[in-house]
Amino acid sequence: MSRVALRNVWKEYGDHVVLERLNLQVEAGEFCTLVGASGCGKTTFLRMLLGEEEPTRGGITLDGEPLPAEPGPDRGIVFQRYSVFPHLTVLKNVMLGLELRAAPLSGHLLGAGRRRAREEAREMLAAVGLEHARDQYPAQLSGGMQQRLALAQSLVVHPRILLLDEPFGALDPGIRSDMHRLVLDLWARHGLTVFMITHDLKEGFYLGTRLLVFDKVRHDPQAPQAYGATITYDLPVGATDRGLYETIRADVRKTETDAAVAA
Amino acid sequence: MKRLINFQPSRTTGLALGLLPFVLLLLAYLMASDARLAENPNDKLLPSFASLGEAVHRMAVEPDKRTGEVLLWADTGASLRRLALGVGISALIGLAFGVALGAIPLVRAGLSPFVEGLSLIPPMAILPVLFVVFGLDEVSKVVLIVFGIAPFIVRDLQQRTRELPRELIVKAQTLGGSTWQIVLRVVLPQILPRLLDAVRLSLGAAWLFLIAAEAIAATEGLGYRIFLVRRYLAMDVILPYVAWITLLAYLTDVALRLLTRAAFPWYRHAVAKGVA
Ligand SMILES: Nc1ncnc2c1ncn2[C@@H]1O[C@H](COP(=O)(O)OP(=O)(O)OP(=O)(O)O)[C@@H](O)[C@H]1O
Ligand SMILES: [Mg+2]
Numbered sequence: 001m002s003r004v005a006l007r008n009v010w011k012e013y014g015d016h017v018v019l020e021r022l023n024l025q026v027e028a029g030e031f032c033t034l035v036g037a038s039g040c041g042k043t044t045f046l047r048m049l050l051g052e053e054e055p056t057r058g059g060i061t062l063d064g065e066p067l068p069a070e071p072g073p074d075r076g077i078v079f080q081r082y083s084v085f086p087h088l089t090v091l092k093n094v095m096l097g098l099e100l101r102a103a104p105l106s107g108h109l110l111g112a113g114r115r116r117a118r119e120e121a122r123e124m125l126a127a128v129g130l131e132h133a134r135d136q137y138p139a140q141l142s143g144g145m146q147q148r149l150a151l152a153q154s155l156v157v158h159p160r161i162l163l164l165d166e167p168f169g170a171l172d173p174g175i176r177s178d179m180h181r182l183v184l185d186l187w188a189r190h191g192l193t194v195f196m197i198t199h200d201l202k203e204g205f206y207l208g209t210r211l212l213v214f215d216k217v218r219h220d221p222q223a224p225q226a227y228g229a230t231i232t233y234d235l236p237v238g239a240t241d242r243g244l245y246e247t248i249r250a251d252v253r254k255t256e257t258d259a260a261v262a263a
Numbered sequence: 264m265k266r267l268i269n270f271q272p273s274r275t276t277g278l279a280l281g282l283l284p285f286v287l288l289l290l291a292y293l294m295a296s297d298a299r300l301a302e303n304p305n306d307k308l309l310p311s312f313a314s315l316g317e318a319v320h321r322m323a324v325e326p327d328k329r330t331g332e333v334l335l336w337a338d339t340g341a342s343l344r345r346l347a348l349g350v351g352i353s354a355l356i357g358l359a360f361g362v363a364l365g366a367i368p369l370v371r372a373g374l375s376p377f378v379e380g381l382s383l384i385p386p387m388a389i390l391p392v393l394f395v396v397f398g399l400d401e402v403s404k405v406v407l408i409v410f411g412i413a414p415f416i417v418r419d420l421q422q423r424t425r426e427l428p429r430e431l432i433v434k435a436q437t438l439g440g441s442t443w444q445i446v447l448r449v450v451l452p453q454i455l456p457r458l459l460d461a462v463r464l465s466l467g468a469a470w471l472f473l474i475a476a477e478a479i480a481a482t483e484g485l486g487y488r489i490f491l492v493r494r495y496l497a498m499d500v501i502l503p504y505v506a507w508i509t510l511l512a513y514l515t516d517v518a519l520r521l522l523t524r525a526a527f528p529w530y531r532h533a534v535a536k537g538v539a
Contacts, residue, residue: 071433071437072437073439077437083434084434085431086453086529086532086533087452087453087527087533096435100435100440104441107444107448137528140532150434153434154437159437
């Protein structure tokens, strides 16, 4: 199934090397957590998987096929903000994907099709605990509820890969751990392959099946943009210990301080 | 004592303060008018309230001797029809082109410089051209309004479309949306309330172009009447007409606001939260 493979992938913006020498193979059903210094290119990496950006060198394949060069329904995404449509109620936000699939011309479902889509959307809302809010608009929801909605909306079209860009970064720690439980539950239930960025290294250490650390291994103090970040650690979750955690944290900190000094 | 920047008037104080300038203006008018009429009872510049009332009665109640129509209503009907046509056509053009320019890079590359150039032409400068091409009838007046405000609406909606968070457009693609579906279900519904905002902002200009066109060539209309009776220095007609136009403009503005609130309940929430 959905095996993602990167072969020597680089991403550059002009002279600015953001990512370099990325080699990675992720099997279907893995849950990868991505951590790294701020600005090191985690979002850029996700955008390449999404098809919104193309690598400047190397290639990405999905089940052996080159990745489509634009976003599609096999790869869902939840951003930190702006993931749901402000003009649609909660229920209609979730129905949208079903309607787009079934009604290429009008984008709207009627009659029995609409009833079925509504049923399906309500089940999805129940799974993320939002049944009661189905007639509200996103702006009337709390941050955590909006992100639950974003998850439900993505999952209703059954993507094979789910990309999460710091989806819970703005939430309180208590709510965040609820959300993690929800994501793990959905991941297991839908058989997804997940890539989740977090800025909290500790989360990465305990969540999912695999931890990917992005960091720079080469530094040029005169030209901080000459070298990009790459994957410095690729660890199965569970095989990680306290000492390693401290080492990685120190590395990431150092990259961040270097960047601050250079700027 | 609080700082002035922190001092919030109560509702009644606010209302009273808001009315005060209007009352003062009326008072000033009364005094000036009295003073002038005391010197010269035939003065036409600042007519008394009594003669203003008479003129209003003549224009708004009595049928005109020559045409048999009540002039104020005939003028209002003619002007509002032109305004509605001009603004309505501009809104449609604005919506279609604004969304296409904002959402589709190829259209933007092809048309953006052209639209920008078009919007720089002073509409009044081409009014003679419009009269030559479309004749002196209704069409040229409507076209002048369209020429005057459509480029603004197009450019405003192009900007609003581009300001929609990129994330939403990407998200819609991950839900399987095609370009057409995304425009229809994601872009258009979010742009409609902004269209009403843009229309509201361009109404002042629309009135300007309407009155200008009517002043130059028309047989009825609010602007036509004002410029017609100006020849007789009939301030007793001009002043009520100006007040009436102002009231119409105000009511249109209020109506559009109410429409936005009623038709797009999500818009207020989203704007208040800064997510739209
Ligand atoms: N379209 C672009 N054009 C030029 N530079 C870009 C572009 N997109 C990203 N960058 C640069 O790439 C680098 C990585 O950005 P990215 O957003 O991927 O970092 P990140 O790891 O997600 O950071 P954060 O943890 O703060 O979200 C940044 O220096 C950014 O300025
Ligand atoms: Mg990021």
